[in-house]
Amino acid sequence: MTEPEKQEIQYIFSDMDNTLFDFVHAKVEACTAVVDRIGAGEPLEMLSYFLRGIYGFEHLENIEDYLKEKYVFSESLFEECCRIYEDVKVEHVALYDGVRETIEAVKEMGRSFIIITDADTENAYRRMKRVKLDGLVDDVITYDMSGKKKPDLGAFEFALKRSGANAADSMYIGDSLRRDIAPAKKIGMTTAYAAYGDRNDHDRDFYFEPDYKLNHLGEIIDIIQKKSSKNVRLFKKRF
DSSP: OOOOOOOOOOEEEEEOBBBBBBBHHHHHHHHHHHHHHHHSSSHHHHHHHHSSSSOOOOOOOHHHHHHHHHTTTOOHHHHHHHHHHHHHHHHHHBBBHHHHHHHHHHHHHTTTEEEEESSSSHHHHHHHHHTTTTTSEEEEOHHHHSSSTTTSHHHHHHHHHTTTOOOGGEEESSSSSSIIIIHHHTTHHHHHHGGGGGOOOTTTOOOOOOOOOEESTTHHHHHHHHSSSSOOOOOOOOO
């Protein structure tokens, strides 16, 4: 892969789910808890309802449809299952190794670390507080703030404008080639594909060349340093 032309990176924008933590694992655990409660179905079968693209990856109407499919639906059970799903999902959100140390290093280098997510503000901050990143990152830009979901370029344009950043001095990190890498590169950002978190089986027929491919989030530190005009070691690695 040819390294892109050197341009100092001042702003690091990142996806949240499956880039900073394994969100699919958390959803499987949540689906397991719901299946155990209703005594019917299988966790991965229930997860597939969230992947249909009918309501959205986090819409609770997916649970309603699943309960109806299993002939156990009632309003009270649906409300209970939604509570179980949301609580168990958040309980099982855990950072990938080295994420906190990487963000701390980015901040020590004088760069900004900003999250762009399709989650709404309430759910995004529940997850961020769970992994104790809410006081570490510079901003969390959610779907209800921008009014756009990735891969819509509007989500990225809103984030750049809100942060006072230019695409040319920004990096975007994400686990989806279609929803993260392609639009970020189109808008002119340096792109880093979080291959370690890619669980997008439904996108396997889509490919878009990222600027960098990551096996670990900490690899962005070397990228930032290589593209720095000073090109010096700015901190001691801790991971």
